[in-house]
Structure formats: C-alpha cells, structure tokens
Amino acid sequence: MTTLLKLLAGGVTTPALAEVAQAESATASELAERVLAGKVVIPAGNCGRHVRATGIGAGLRTKVNANIGASSEFFSEEAELEKLAAAAGAGADTVMDLSSGGGVAFLRRRLLAATSMPFGTVPIYEAASLARDRSGSIVSMTRDDLLSVVESQAGDGVDFMTIHAGLTRSALEQLEAEGRIMDVVSRGGAFMIAWMVHHDRENPFYEDFDLLLDILARFDVTVSLGDGLRPGCLADASDRAQFAELVTLGNLARQAREAGVQAMIEGPGHVPLGEIEANVQMAKKLAEGAPFYVLGPLVTDVAPGYDHITAAIGGALAGAAGADYLCYVTPSEHLGLPKAEDVRLGVIASRIAAHAADIAKGVSGALDWDVRMAAARKSLDWQKQINLSIDPVTAGAIYNGRRSADVPGCSMCGELCAMKIVSEHLGIKAGEISGC
Ligand code: SF4
Structure with missing residues (x-):
C-alpha cells in the first residue's frame, strides 16, 4: 500500500484529490502542489472504508x-x-x-x-x-x-x-x-x-x-x-x-x-x-x-x-x-x-x-452565500431565508412560530416592515428583487 503523498509525488492524481479540488474551486494540480508542500491534508485511511473526500488547509x-x-x-x-x-x-x-x-x-x-x-x-x-x-x-x-x-x-x-x-x-x-x-x-x-x-x-x-x-x-x-x-x-x-x-x-x-x-x-x-x-x-x-x-x-x-x-x-x-x-x-x-x-x-x-x-x-464562494441570503431578506422570501440558514430547523421554527398571516414581514415590525415600506416607495415590490 502507498500513501496519497507518495502517489502525488509520482504524478498520480487520486479521485479524492479531484473531488476535493472540484468542491473547493481549485484545480487538481494546484491542490496537489499544496498537499505535497504539506499545506493541505486529505485524511483518508486506505482500509477500504468509504471516506468522504475532505481537504483541510491553505485556501480551502x-x-x-x-x-x-x-x-x-x-x-x-x-x-x-x-x-x-x-x-x-x-x-x-x-x-x-x-x-x-x-x-x-x-x-x-x-x-x-x-x-x-x-x-x-x-x-x-x-x-x-x-x-x-x-x-x-x-x-x-x-x-x-x-x-x-x-x-x-x-x-x-x-x-x-x-x-x-x-x-x-x-x-x-x-x-x-x-x-x-x-x-x-x-x-x-x-x-x-x-x-x-x-x-x-x-x-x-x-x-x-x-x-x-x-x-x-x-x-x-x-x-x-x-x-x-x-x-x-x-x-x-x-x-x-x-x-x-x-x-x-x-x-x-x-x-x-x-x-x-x-x-x-x-x-x-x-x-x-x-x-x-x-x-x-x-x-x-x-x-x-x-x-x-x-x-x-x-x-x-x-x-x-x-x-x-x-x-x-x-x-x-x-x-x-x-x-x-x-x-x-x-x-x-x-x-x-x-x-x-x-x-x-x-x-x-x-x-x-x-x-x-x-x-x-476570501475563500472562494463564501460571501456568495451571504449575498443570496441578503437578497432573500430584501424580497421577504421567507422560505428561501430558512433554506439558506446555517440551521434551517431553528430559523424555520422561530419564523413559523411567531408569524402573522396578514403581513409580508415578520412579527418584529409587522405592517411597519422597513423592507416592505422602502420597496414600495422605491417602486420595487417585495419579491421582485433581481436575483431573488
Ligand atoms: S418586519 Fe422588521 S424585522 Fe421583520 S423582515 Fe420586516 S424589517 Fe425585518
């Protein structure tokens, strides 16, 4: 049996490395360089157990x-x-x-x-x-x-x-x-x-x-x-x-x-x-x-x-x-x-x-998640906000447990929802924000 480091040193790319590269928006060769330099590890023993390919280290x-x-x-x-x-x-x-x-x-x-x-x-x-x-x-x-x-x-x-x-x-x-x-x-x-x-x-x-x-x-x-x-x-x-x-x-x-x-x-x-x-x-x-x-x-x-x-x-x-x-x-x-x-x-x-x-x-794609959440909040798209939450169960339970059926905003400001008021006065309706 050999190790990932030895395989990469011999120019062999493994499926796990390719999978991590794809998930982390890196090229396989960039990632292989970082593993060989000791700046990234991909822990996976070679005993036949299926291990989810996971990279830990620089740029990831x-x-x-x-x-x-x-x-x-x-x-x-x-x-x-x-x-x-x-x-x-x-x-x-x-x-x-x-x-x-x-x-x-x-x-x-x-x-x-x-x-x-x-x-x-x-x-x-x-x-x-x-x-x-x-x-x-x-x-x-x-x-x-x-x-x-x-x-x-x-x-x-x-x-x-x-x-x-x-x-x-x-x-x-x-x-x-x-x-x-x-x-x-x-x-x-x-x-x-x-x-x-x-x-x-x-x-x-x-x-x-x-x-x-x-x-x-x-x-x-x-x-x-x-x-x-x-x-x-x-x-x-x-x-x-x-x-x-x-x-x-x-x-x-x-x-x-x-x-x-x-x-x-x-x-x-x-x-x-x-x-x-x-x-x-x-x-x-x-x-x-x-x-x-x-x-x-x-x-x-x-x-x-x-x-x-x-x-x-x-x-x-x-x-x-x-x-x-x-x-x-x-x-x-x-x-x-x-x-x-x-x-x-x-x-x-x-x-x-x-x-x-x-x-x-500045990890690739990290801020995009927050931008999508901001757009969902602006458009009062509650389901999208819940789905984008780091803990959707808790977010959904709080929103649904306190919501009022009659208002587009949440129970915090009700009819006086800042998002709704500003959207109306700027001529944009909640739910019509570009990218939502
Ligand atoms: S009601 Fe208030 S807290 Fe709730 S979404 Fe509107 S502005 Fe935000």
Missing part, C-alpha cells in the same frame, strides 16, 4: 470537527450513535471518537461503520484505558501497547490520529519552570506526563516516531500532532512551555511528510482574543504552513454552559488569521459529557465561526 473552506465518545463513567453505544448523527446532521466535516472507557474498540468499530466522515481518534486514550483495566493504572501501558493500539485503530479504518509526540522532557522542564495555574488540561498530555514521570523516560511517541510513521504510512493515516501543553486558561496562554512543544511539533510535521505521512498541527485551547492572531502566525511559521487545527480557542474562562460561544468567537478570529480546522466546543465543555443536542449546538456554533472566517479570508 475552514473545516469543523465534532468530538464524540464515551467515558468510563458513561458508556452507551446508542448515545454515541445519536451524537454521531447529530454531528452529521448539523454539518460537521469530520468526527473524532475520544472514547476513553468501556468498550473503546467495539464502539469505534460501530461508529466507523455508521459514517463516511473522515474519522479521528487519540490512540493514547485506548492504550491508557486498556492499561487501567489490566493493572489498575494507566502508567502500566508500554511502548509496545501504544504502537499496537495505533496499528489496531489504523487497521479499523481510522483516517487521522492525534499523537502527543511533541511533549518532550525538555518541554516538561519548561512547564515546571512556568508555574502555570492549570498546568496541563489535555487528557492525552496528562497521560503522557504521568507515564514519563513514573518511568523517568522520554516520551515514547517522540523516541519511536519513526516506528509510528511506518505504521501510519502503511495505512495512509494522517498524523495530527497534538499539543499536550495547550493552555487550559487565559492566564496560561502563550507561554514558553506551549511554544517549546510547538517548535517540536513543527519538526515532527516535516519528518512525517518526508516519510510520506500527511501531518497537521494542533493548537490551543484558551487564548485571550488579542493573542490569537499571533498564535496562529507562530504555528504556521514554525510548522512551515502545515494545516493548523485549533480547539476553540476559548476567549474567556468564565462562561461554562456557553463555551460553544466563547469558542466560536475565538474560532472566527483564529480562522480569519489562517487556522484551517476548528474543533468544536459544546455548551457542556468543562461540565460534563455532551449529549446529542450539545453536539448539534457545538457544530452549528463552529460552522458560524468557520464561515465568518472564510469570508474574511
């Missing part, structure tokens, strides 16, 4: 990921399948299974069989969960356990994996010197630090990175280089520990590409609004333009219950500054395992952020 529409998955405290196959359906229904581009307890492999296979979205995982979660089941402690996982979980997940058809290979002992020293308030909030980062400290060893994913790349190349899995030291609160943002890890991630991304493995870089987290642009620029520079995948970022720490909004504010700014891929955040972030409705709200919020960013970035 900003993509949205939804995290689902069970925990050791709450495991329900039915609930996770419901969340998967909610993510797909709300328009997520990709999904990640972050299960860390119960039947992790069983659930992953069920979810994989139920979706064609590019599918991601964090293998250390399963390795830690297996170690805990076996011996009662996550630190009993071995280096071989980690690689064997990667291989098993790749064989199941996973398309991209978060690997915390940049959290080295040197970065850990920086962390200890920083005196952060929250130290480490990444689950994978915490597992890795516990293992490194307990065994007094270097990060096994870092030491065995070549072996890891051999497995990922065999299955054409894209590596998403995780930021185990991402800041978990605004006060910890943009410190030496975060950037020490980022420098390593940039080096590992290059090493991955050289091995024929597509790579992207993960980023924060919690970041003050004024530091987001610099964070994106730094990541892009250090990783030579690799796709940048941010979690949020959340722009304040004080809105539990509304963190889909704090993340969407940060996501819009990060996307406008060049981030390529937004990991959604749900209203239940920091409070509990999300339910299907939380997933739906999280995806919608991140899609709004991504679209706003695409307009700012």
Whole structure:
C-alpha cells in the first residue's frame, strides 16, 4: 500500500484529490502542489472504508470537527450513535471518537461503520484505558501497547490520529519552570506526563516516531500532532512551555511528510482574543504552513454552559488569521459529557465561526452565500431565508412560530416592515428583487 503523498509525488492524481479540488474551486494540480508542500491534508485511511473526500488547509473552506465518545463513567453505544448523527446532521466535516472507557474498540468499530466522515481518534486514550483495566493504572501501558493500539485503530479504518509526540522532557522542564495555574488540561498530555514521570523516560511517541510513521504510512493515516501543553486558561496562554512543544511539533510535521505521512498541527485551547492572531502566525511559521487545527480557542474562562460561544468567537478570529480546522466546543465543555443536542449546538456554533472566517479570508464562494441570503431578506422570501440558514430547523421554527398571516414581514415590525415600506416607495415590490 502507498500513501496519497507518495502517489502525488509520482504524478498520480487520486479521485479524492479531484473531488476535493472540484468542491473547493481549485484545480487538481494546484491542490496537489499544496498537499505535497504539506499545506493541505486529505485524511483518508486506505482500509477500504468509504471516506468522504475532505481537504483541510491553505485556501480551502475552514473545516469543523465534532468530538464524540464515551467515558468510563458513561458508556452507551446508542448515545454515541445519536451524537454521531447529530454531528452529521448539523454539518460537521469530520468526527473524532475520544472514547476513553468501556468498550473503546467495539464502539469505534460501530461508529466507523455508521459514517463516511473522515474519522479521528487519540490512540493514547485506548492504550491508557486498556492499561487501567489490566493493572489498575494507566502508567502500566508500554511502548509496545501504544504502537499496537495505533496499528489496531489504523487497521479499523481510522483516517487521522492525534499523537502527543511533541511533549518532550525538555518541554516538561519548561512547564515546571512556568508555574502555570492549570498546568496541563489535555487528557492525552496528562497521560503522557504521568507515564514519563513514573518511568523517568522520554516520551515514547517522540523516541519511536519513526516506528509510528511506518505504521501510519502503511495505512495512509494522517498524523495530527497534538499539543499536550495547550493552555487550559487565559492566564496560561502563550507561554514558553506551549511554544517549546510547538517548535517540536513543527519538526515532527516535516519528518512525517518526508516519510510520506500527511501531518497537521494542533493548537490551543484558551487564548485571550488579542493573542490569537499571533498564535496562529507562530504555528504556521514554525510548522512551515502545515494545516493548523485549533480547539476553540476559548476567549474567556468564565462562561461554562456557553463555551460553544466563547469558542466560536475565538474560532472566527483564529480562522480569519489562517487556522484551517476548528474543533468544536459544546455548551457542556468543562461540565460534563455532551449529549446529542450539545453536539448539534457545538457544530452549528463552529460552522458560524468557520464561515465568518472564510469570508474574511476570501475563500472562494463564501460571501456568495451571504449575498443570496441578503437578497432573500430584501424580497421577504421567507422560505428561501430558512433554506439558506446555517440551521434551517431553528430559523424555520422561530419564523413559523411567531408569524402573522396578514403581513409580508415578520412579527418584529409587522405592517411597519422597513423592507416592505422602502420597496414600495422605491417602486420595487417585495419579491421582485433581481436575483431573488
Ligand atoms: S418586519 Fe422588521 S424585522 Fe421583520 S423582515 Fe420586516 S424589517 Fe425585518
């Protein structure tokens, strides 16, 4: 088996590349150049599962990921399948299974069989969960356990994996010197630090990175280089520990590409609004333009219950500054395992952020959507407005639940609808606007 990078290097264009090029208004050769330069990834493992062709990176529409998955405290196959359906229904581009307890492999296979979205995982979660089941402690996982979980997940058809290979002992020293308030909030980062400290060893994913790349190349899995030291609160943002890890991630991304493995870089987290642009620029520079995948970022720490909004504010700014891929955040972030409705709200919020960013970035066709909506609003074409909404169900429910049958406008101004009055006085009737 070969990888997309190796095929493109040999001048072979794949159907997935052609499909992404068409969807993103790029030519296949332009897109192939960006993939070869490491600026775009098209995550799709080669295990025979049908994967919707999705490009992430420079010049492309900003993509949205939804995290689902069970925990050791709450495991329900039915609930996770419901969340998967909610993510797909709300328009997520990709999904990640972050299960860390119960039947992790069983659930992953069920979810994989139920979706064609590019599918991601964090293998250390399963390795830690297996170690805990076996011996009662996550630190009993071995280096071989980690690689064997990667291989098993790749064989199941996973398309991209978060690997915390940049959290080295040197970065850990920086962390200890920083005196952060929250130290480490990444689950994978915490597992890795516990293992490194307990065994007094270097990060096994870092030491065995070549072996890891051999497995990922065999299955054409894209590596998403995780930021185990991402800041978990605004006060910890943009410190030496975060950037020490980022420098390593940039080096590992290059090493991955050289091995024929597509790579992207993960980023924060919690970041003050004024530091987001610099964070994106730094990541892009250090990783030579690799796709940048941010979690949020959340722009304040004080809105539990509304963190889909704090993340969407940060996501819009990060996307406008060049981030390529937004990991959604749900209203239940920091409070509990999300339910299907939380997933739906999280995806919608991140899609709004991504679209706003695409307009700012000048992504082809992004503004056209808003122009069509403006024309529909001007012509008081309610069905068209609802159909064009990012969430037609909610828009339709609000309009239809409050409308008055006698007036062309909505129940906000009724007969005094500005759109209607101005159209009449300018000699244009509502519904006759050109292009509506
Ligand atoms: S009634 Fe008011 S809010 Fe509703 S469409 Fe007309 S101007 Fe807009």
